[in-house]
Every structure is written in C-alpha cells, then in structure tokens.
Amino acid sequence: MAESQAAAAPAAPGEKETNHGLRIALIWVVLALVADLLIWFLWYPHLPPGRMSESAEHQQFDIAVLALAAAPVMIFVWTYFGYTLVNWRHRDGDDDDGPPLFGHTGIQATWIGGTAVIVLAAFVFGTVELIVPAGAGAGEGPNPVWKPSGSNLLQVQVIGQQWQFTYRYPQFGGMETTQLVLPVNRPVAFHVTSLDVIHSFWAYQLAVKADANPGVDNVAYTTPKHTGGFTVRCSELCGIWHGAMFDYGRVITPAAFQVWAKTNEQIQRQKGVLAALPPYALTYDPTVIPQMGKVLIANGITGAGGYYYPSSDPVTP
C-alpha cells in the first residue's frame, strides 16, 4: 500500500527526490514486526480472559489474532502521521501553498481494496472462532445453534434476580444453591433466565456471558479446563445493587463435585426445600404460582406480584 505512494508524489523540480513512500514503508515494516512479535510471544499467554475454560482459550486466541492484525494498521497510521509531522512542517518565510494533489485513483482503490480484504478476513475468522468452541461462551438464546458434542453435558440453570444469582442443577433433583460449583473437563450448558429485570451472567475466568431476560431461556456453553476459583459478576445494570451483584464460583474435580452435589441434594430434600421449590423449568413466572397454599389464596394472594397492574387483570406482575 505504502509503496505505491512513492510513485504518486510528483517530484519538485530541481530537487533530488527522496523516496518518502519507501522510507515510511521501511519504518512501518520494522515497527509492525516488532509489535507483532511482542504481542504473540509476550502478551498472548497473559491475555484476558485466560485459559481456564475452552471458551476462554478460544477467546484469548481470537483477541490475540485481532491484536496481531490491528497493531500493523495502527502503527502504519501513526508512522505516517509522525513522518509527516517531522518532514512536512511549515518553514518560516515560506508562504507558498503545497502541491495541488486532489486525489489518486490508484492509491484510493488500493486502500479501499486493502481495508475490505482485512475486514472480510476478520469477519470469516470471527465467525469460525464463534462456531468452533460451541458458541464461544456467548448466550445463544433459547434455540442454540452451536452446541458442544458429547453426551455428558452438565445442565446448570442460572437464575438472576434483584440482586443475587442462584443456580439450579436439574440433574440433581433440581436443587438450588447460591454458589456455583462445576466439575472440571465436563461441558456445561448454562440456562440463564431472570425473575424480574434484565441481568447478565458473566463468569469472567470461564469467559461466559449471557443476558438473563425474564421469561426467556438463554443458553451458553463452555467446558472448564482447570480447577480453581472464578468470579461471577452481573454485567447488565439491574438496579441499585447491580455493582454488588457478584459472587465467587469454583471448579473442582469430578469426584468432589459429585460429593458436593449429592450432599446438597440430600440436605435440601431432607429439609423439605426441594419440595418447596417449583418444578425445574426453563423459565419461571413468579406472578402465577400453582403451588400457592390455600391459606394464601383465601387471603387473595395467587402469586408474587407487585400489584402494579389492577387486580382485574389476569395476573398482577
């Protein structure tokens, strides 16, 4: 791209023509190479979001490649601007205008073509990186298209409410917990939903983010690859305590996970909590509670509403 600019500039008469285009190109190539090497070898291994899960690894790779492509572009613009600021400043006493260059079809076409190629390549790469790791940890809505293969998918439902996430495990009797615990090396399907306003489930080190909408089941997939702790934060403004709506989860060995899950299920069954919870469903509407006790119905309460809408409405959210 830069090389053709050397041909474009008309030489001032009587002056030995310095090949500005070549100089700029050389400086650019050196700087861009150094930058890309630094990015790939020094920065890539430490790039967020890390390597704790499959989606995190792929996102890290994706961001590294984007950075590899972005760095030469930015360095090219900065090198060029810097070069012009150094070489083509106004000298005192020189009140002439500059050369009347209105355009150059070749350069314009090259630029447009070049940027189009880079952009389309980025699109193809991004799509591949989205599909390959089963949706790259992003929420895919109720009908996910890119799912992990394999048959031992762990189902975890993430219920967002103002201002706490809770988690239900349908494969363990539908027991519910306030702390997310996952087994390592087993693909997880997160079913994210909300009971009131829009939240967003962001497990940072697992690189999963899915919005929690009321009445909607938003599915996201990942496979944790290392044991350890991770942070869960709400990343959609949901009211006053949005900033405090965070918690810590753990990835543990499969054996420890079975112990934990089964113990919790047992305790909740014993205490009657499992029976008190609604049957596991992909979405919940707390304004209509079929299990409502007779005493409450006698008092005129049929659900957990706020009585915003008049009572003559069929439900009272």
Add this chain to the structure above:
Amino acid sequence: MSLPARIVTLLVAFAAVVAGAVFIVVHYLGSSLEVVNYTSAASGGVVNVVLQEDPQNNSSSKPDWVSYYVQDPKTKAWVHTTLFTVPKNTRVNMTILGYDGCTPARNNFWSLVQGTIGNSMTVQQFKTVGQPVGPAQRASVRNTWSDCSVGHTFAIPSLHLYVPIASPVTALFNKDGCTDSPCTEGPHSMVKFSFMTPKNTGTFRWQCFIPCGGGFLDGNGGPMQTLGYMMGNMEVAA
C-alpha cells in the same frame, strides 16, 4: 457593557453556578440516613442487634412504603434507618420483630435459612408486646408459598446469610395488625438468629428478597430499591 459591569456579571454568574453545584452535592448526593452504632454495645465478643419491619412508615413522604427500623442500643428508640455498625469478629445475636403480613417470595429458595450459626432460627409469635402466643420454636425452613407465614427476609449476600422473617399469626394480623409506625404494639413475630461478623472491616449490603414494593412492577421497586426502607448497609468496624 463596560468592563467593570462585565466582570461583575461574570462573578455573580460564577457564584450562582458554584452555589448550585454545592447545593446539589450536599442535598442529593450524600446520604442523610443515620447510622446506628452497635460497636459500643458489644461485650465479650457478642453484640445484640434489634430490628423490626413494619407494613408502613410514618417518617417520610411515602407512608405506604414497607420499612425496616433499627433500635438504638442505648435509648431503645426505633430509628428510621437501615444503616448500622457492628464490631468485627463478633457474634451478632440478631432479633427481628416482624409486624408485616405475608407475601410469597419470587424464588422460594429463600424459604431456607442459610448462613446462621446452626443454620436455623427461632420463631415466637406474639399477640402484642409482652404477650406471646405459644413457645419459641427452632426452624430451618419457613415456606413462603405453602402458608401465610413469611413477611420479609433479611439477607447479607456476601456473607451468604439468608433468613426468612416470619409474619404474625394471620388471623391476629387481619384483625388488628399494626397501623402506626414505628410499631410498638400489635401482633408480631420475633425471629432470633446469630452469625459471626468477618475478621476484616468493610461495608456489607443487606436486602430483603420478598417483593413487597406494592404498586411497582414485580414488587421490586420503591422501598426495595431505596436505602432506609427494605435494604441497607451493615458496616463492620474495628
């Protein structure tokens, strides 16, 4: 306009802008709620904290909003606030008087008592102050959906503490529930539980998980989202 006139106008305008900004900062950005200090009431590593939740409040322009009150440890008066301070690494014996009637939770998981010492609470019902109805009973689950039995919850999420607060006996509440806040008489429940405050200082938010903001969508607006009513801060001090 002459130069002196311009300078004077400029200074007046500047003063007005500064005054306006200071007014907004002082009146609207700060918190005007009182913080009830329990640190001096602690002794031997134990402190007793008393709260109550009422179906209305008399202390603001929103009288129909449900509200918590905190009892001042020295004067025993009820303060309309939800901010209190406790010492660190101390056992807090919390007593909450529940004057408000029942509402089902949006998530019935909050029926389970979690995070207290022994993972349970004791509940005793009262006809009015000083007149119990039945003995104090230990419970670890109080189902908000099957019975008219839970008014609000008290939860400190970062300590994983969640306690459903019992509502008064339904028949008694329907007959003469408290209508004048802060409630000093009328049917209520007394819920007691204990937990340890952490070893480090900090601010810990607490909230109710029962949607009792009547007249708001999903019941989670109004008092549920305003400090001084159904949510507050527990300050853990040195």
Add this chain to the structure above:
Amino acid sequence: MSIEIEPGTTAQEPAGSGPVGPRLARPWWMRPALHTGIIGAVIGYFIGHWLGNFLSWNYGRNGLSDMNDFPLVLGYVIAVVGFLAGMGVFNDLGRQVLGKPVPVAEEEEEAFGGVARYFRYSLDHKVVGIQYLVGMIIYFCTAGLFAMAIRTELLSPTYHIMSASSYLMVVSEHGTMMMMLMTSVVLGPFGNFLMPLMIGSKRMAFPRLEALAFWLTPAAFLVLLSSVLVGGFPTGWTGYAPLSVQATQGMDAYAVAFGLMGISVILAGFNIIVTVINYRAPGMRWSRLPMFVWSMVTVSFLMVLATPVLVGGLYLLILDRTVETSNYVNQLGGSSYLYENLFWFFGHPEVYILALPGFGIVSEIIPVFCRKPLFGYRVAGAGMIGVALLSFFVWQHHLFVSGINPEMRPLFMLTTELISIPTGFIYLVAMGTFWKAKMRLTVPMLFALGLYFNFLIGGISGVFLSDVPADTTEHGSFFVMAHFHYTIMGGIIFAFMGACYYWLPKMVGIKLNQKLGYLHFWTMFIFFNSTFLPLFAVGMLGQPRRVFEYARNLQGLNDWVSISSFLLGGSILIFVINVIWSTVIVREREVGNPWNSRGLEWQVASPPPPGNFEHIPVVLSGPYDYGVKDAPAVADLNPPVGVVSAAYASAGTASTGVEA
C-alpha cells in the same frame, strides 16, 4: 438546483403569501423572551399536574406506592408547551391564522441588537448558533461535573462516598446528559451559524423550526436535571425495560427529556436538509460543497430517520409507566427485547450522528493548515454517505449476548466490520492531504490531529467489539466505556474544541488567547489519553460498567484513571476560562481572515453582517483549491447583472422559483 435572484434589488420578497411587517415597538419586558417562557412553564406544569391527577385518580397503584407518574409526565409535557408559548414560538403561527402581518427573518436581524436577543426566540440563524454554543458548553460542563463525581466514587472499591442510589443517579445523569444533548454539539452551534454562510445563503429554510429546535434543548436539560430532585433514575442512559418500568419517579424525567431532545434533533435535521438542497448560491455545486456541509447533510438524514424510532420507544415506555400498558412486560405479552431493539435501532445511528460531524470539521480544518487541497474529496463524501447508510444495519451488535437469534450474529458482525471501511476513508483523506504539505500546527490543527489519534484507537477497539467471541468478554465492561469515550469524546469533543478555536473569531469577531489554547490542547490530549487508555485494561480484567464496587486488584488502575480525569476536568476548565476571558474581559477584535482560509464563510466580515451577504454571491471555485496556480477567488461577492445568468448557463442547471 440553484436559486434565481434578481441582482440589484435591495428589498426582499415577502415570506409566504400573507401580509408582512415589522414587529410593534414594545418595552423589553413585554416582549416574549426567557422570562415569559419561565412563567409559561410554571403555569403549564400546574395545569399538566392537575390534569394527570384528574385522569388517573383511581389507579390502584397510587395508594400502594405513594407515587403517580401520570401527573408528573403531563406536568413536564405541558410545562414545556407553556415554556414554548411563553417564548413566543406559537405567536407567528397565530398571526398567520388571524391574517395579521408576520415579520420576516431578515428584518429581525436589523431590528434587535444587544445581548437581549440571545434570550429570545430569534429567527436569525447566527443568534441561534451562539445560543447553541453557550448552551452546549453549559450542558457539557454540567455532565462533566457528574463524571468527576463518578470517578471520585471509584477511587476506592470498598469505601463509598455516595450511597448506592446516589451513585447510580450520577452515572445515569452523566451518561444521558452527554449522549442526549451532545447530539447537537457541532450541528447546533457551527451547523446553524456557518452552514448558510458556507453555501452562500442569507438564511436557513425554516428559521422558526431552527429556533424551536434550540429552545427545546434547555427544556430537555432542565427536565433531566430535575430528576435529581426525586432521586434520579437507575437505568443509565440506555433506559432498559423492565427496570425502567419498575423505577420510581425520576425515570419520567429521562423519558420526557430524551423525547424532547429527539424532537429537537428531528426538526434541526429537517431544516438542514432542506436548506442545503434549496438555498445554495449559484455555482455552489454539490461537488464544491465544503466537506463540513456534506457531513451535516448525511447526519441530518440519520437524525430525521433514526430519531423517530427512539421517540416511539420512549412513548411506549411512558405509556407503560403512566397508563399501565405492558409493552415491555413479559408476563402480560410484552417483551423486554422490544425496548432493546427500538432503542438501539436509534442508538447506533446516534453514535454516528456524534461521530460524522467531527469528521466533517477535521476535513474542513486540515486543508487550511496544510495549504493543500483536501485529498480525495469524492472518497471523503463517499465515506460519510457509506457510514450513514450502513449505520442502520448494525444495531444488533449491542445485543450479541442478549439471547437474540444466534444466526443473526455473524450477519451483524459482518455489517459492523464493513462499516469500518467507509470510516477508514477519513484517514486516507487525511494522509493524502498531509503528503508533502506545509503543516502549520495552530491550535485548531492540533485538535484535528488529536481527533485522528483518538479515533484510531476508538475505531480499532470497535473492531474488537464487533467480533462476537471477543465481545463475550468485552460487552458490558469498561472496555466498551473506553471504546465509546475514545470515539465520542476523543472524536466530536476534540473536533468541537478545534472548531471553537477555528471559527469563534468568525462568529463573534474576537481573538481567543492562543497560549491558553496550546495549554488547553496539550493538557486535554495528555489527560484524556491517560484517563481512558487504562480503561481498556480495566474492562478486559473483568470490571463491568456502572458498578461502584470492583475487584481490589484493580484499585491501582482505577485510581490512576480517577486522578487523570480530575486533571482532564482541569483542562476543560482552562478552555472555559479561555473562552470567557477572551470574549467577555479582553475582547481583542479579530477582523478578516486570520487563517487565510478559502472557505466562503471567511470572505465576509467577522462577525458577519445582518443578511450575511449584501448580494447573493456567485461561487466560482471549490473551497479547497490551495496550491492551484491562478485559482479563481472562491466567489464573487458583488456579481454584476450579466455574470449571474452567465453562471447559470455554464452550470447548465435550470433555475426555478423565486427566492422566498
């Protein structure tokens, strides 16, 4: 299509077909102005409040929640109507209806002078331009003070200076004030003042709409600020339902204020489009139009086509909050996604409404200070049109993880990546213009260079966000914050500052202090980058937006950012001091063309006389013909009779109509 005029006539043709005449002489306090506007607003508020209570007295929720939004909303709306009535907006309409004489825009300019006209509903586009300029600086500084408050709170992750609800109120006020009011930060002052001068016209097509569009902005500003009195609103500038349906009374101010600003923006855009199409002087072909005017026209199409969707979405929100409809409530058949899509269908063109005028300004400034033509005029124009067109097809990239149809996401990834192609044209144009130039690093030129530097970082970070896998981590985090602050503040606000230094001598005929200008630029550039560059890292390290508690290991970065932001605020203060010091205290006269620009607006006196041009000029060449040997003057300001018809013949266009 150029406009036929008979040169040599000094009397203007009357506007419309009704009788015309000057205004009656009256003392200043009996003329409609800001004081009568305020009286009208107060009266209107009480009428609206009463009406709202009357219509909704028996709603069940009023008793339970001790709040009723209907009287508040109607109060705001009728207060604004009262304000406009008090300002005299409807007076000329009434006069036409009753067959009374209506004053003409041009005569207004002759009749009123002094400071008082800036507090009136003035039909002079130059007065409106100055009103916008002062207004926009006030709005920017107010929103900036809220930003200082945000950064003060974020100094510590655990110690909280403000309560949680105050913090959220401050965040929402800052964001909404900036995004709502800065929509017109360039088009308002510079578009309204300069565009007629740039196209060789004596006025705008619809001066009453233009003035109305201005006066809606202080109304919107005050309505938005009034939400502080009732505890603010908790949703940020995006106003997502159902949180916005659940919120207390401060939310109504948001919906009404944003709706008012939306109407202002639609009217302004409409006016600009009609003026540029119909009011160009003879010889001002589309290919000779200054790039700033091109940016105005493309942005105006965005304003006119995208903003109605926002107004519709906010109207549905107001209905949900007042008369208990359920447009956004899932359980009753509505959808939270409906609001998100309506909002972002406007929201994305909105950010291009904020970015394109910045491109227009820098394209205007760099040829002057490089003494070279703008390289690739057609490419620049195509870039603006391309961005404007594509901006309607990218909005779902704000919703990548929200549960939309997963197969839509590669499509929107493609369109969002594609929009970076026309955005890149502005860099091609700049780079070509700098080739072998004679660059003079004046203050406006420095701000233009600052825009190029900042927007590059902002734009490239946008590519990272458009990539769906990367967006999974970046969405809703401080990475997005850094991205849009770089593109919006680093873009249009830098352009606004540069435009102030470049055009204020033209607009008010006063020199701005250049030393303070250099200090302002360098402090602003350095502290802007030092504030927002670390935020990319803060976001990638896991801090979401709009939070008041964050991970302790991020405190160092947050503290650096907060201190930088206070210094950035200081640099803006330097700007305000410079403007006030130069225009109010020192008042050093600037006449003529200090930058030696070929722009048509520089060929008349500073400040321009009433009527802009004594005669409609004939444009003879483009504004960027620097370096061309024997280039003709940009325009002939005193065309003799025969030249006009000759200009028509050579332009080859048929002229129709008489200038109204």
